[in-house]
Amino acid sequence: MSNDERVAIVTGGSRGIGSAIVTRLAADGYAVVVGYAGRKDLAEDAVRAVEKTGGRAIAVQADVADEHAVAALFDAAEAAFGGVDVVAHAAGKASWSTVADLDLAVLDDVHRTNIRGAFVVAQQAARRLRPGGALVTFSTSVVGLAFPGYGAYTASKGAVEALTMILARELRGRDVTVNAVAPGPTATDLFLDGKDEETIARLAAQPPLERLGTPADIADVVAFLAGPSGHWVNGQVIRANGGII
Numbered sequence: 001m002s003n004d005e006r007v008a009i010v011t012g013g014s015r016g017i018g019s020a021i022v023t024r025l026a027a028d029g030y031a032v033v034v035g036y037a038g039r040k041d042l043a044e045d046a047v048r049a050v051e052k053t054g055g056r057a058i059a060v061q062a063d064v065a066d067e068h069a070v071a072a073l074f075d076a077a078e079a080a081f082g083g084v085d086v087v088a089h090a091a092g093k094a095s096w097s098t099v100a101d102l103d104l105a106v107l108d109d110v111h112r113t114n115i116r117g118a119f120v121v122a123q124q125a126a127r128r129l130r131p132g133g134a135l136v137t138f139s140t141s142v143v144g145l146a147f148p149g150y151g152a153y154t155a156s157k158g159a160v161e162a163l164t165m166i167l168a169r170e171l172r173g174r175d176v177t178v179n180a181v182a183p184g185p186t187a188t189d190l191f192l193d194g195k196d197e198e199t200i201a202r203l204a205a206q207p208p209l210e211r212l213g214t215p216a217d218i219a220d221v222v223a224f225l226a227g228p229s230g231h232w233v234n235g236q237v238i239r240a241n242g243g244i245i
């Protein structure tokens with residue numbers, strides 16, 4: 001199957017890394033479903049940007065932790081474009097607190113979006129991805145880096161990594177790959193919000209490549225995993241972070 005016949009769902013496609021994935025996969029010839037939570041305006045901007053370049057896209061609202069909404073998201077992809085070949089599950093939420101000070105309501109909220117959401121999206125992907133397809137989930141490099149203050153968020157991404165590894169094995173015989181991308185600090189709202197300039201500069205200086213990641217850096221990795229060139233990579237966590245250890 002050539003790329004110009006393939007269909008991708010991108011959760012979190014309205015902003016940040018997901019939005020860059022929409023742009024990149026559309027440029028690679030995919031018809032793209034832009035999943036979003038609240039920013040309909042930005043999701044529609046993403047659709048218009050794809051259409052401007054001659055591509056096909058639609059925007060669909062779905063809370064990733066709501067199984068009915070996510071089933072409807074996949075239904076919409078199948079109705080509009082005939083099937084689903086790639087799911088890039090970029091939707092996610094972060095919170096920063098030490099364990100000692102953690103508000104457990106925040107923990108529940110982050111884990112609902114990041115863990116339940118990943119399971120809900122993975123469940124639909126497992127049921128519906130066509131042969132040759134790919135699911136790309138999102139972890140964080142902090143699973144390895146263990147930055148203080150990232151406990152609730154990073155624990156949720158540890159769960160995503162476990163889910164990813166196990167689903168890759170469960171899909172034996174389906175010709176569908178399941179991998180996680182684990183970015184390091186990447187210049188999006190999720191990373192930048194609430195951080196002062198000094199903190200941002202300190203984190204940007206950490207990788208040997210001495211800068212923050214860009215959403216496009218991460219979208220390139222997703223495009224590789226999603227496409228035929230990356231299809232022999234399966235059941236892996238790709239730490240895309242400029243070399244932070």
Ligand SMILES: NC(=O)c1ccc[n+]([C@@H]2O[C@H](COP(=O)([O-])OP(=O)(O)OC[C@H]3O[C@@H](n4cnc5c(N)ncnc54)[C@H](OP(=O)(O)O)[C@@H]3O)[C@@H](O)[C@H]2O)c1
Pocket residue numbers: 011012013014015016017018035036037038039040062063064065089090091092093094113117138139140141182183184185186187188189190191
């Ligand atoms: N940026 C980083 O430094 C970094 C590092 C490591 C890992 N990551 C991971 O990379 C992924 C993308 O992050 P980002 O930095 O691009 O984040 P972002 O700029 O904050 O964008 C988050 C996206 O997720 C969507 N979203 C949030 N909650 C949702 C929900 N319940 N249901 C559906 N969509 C929801 C948002 O939709 P609306 O805008 O429509 O509300 C938005 O499109 C996340 O999984 C994040 O954990 C990011």
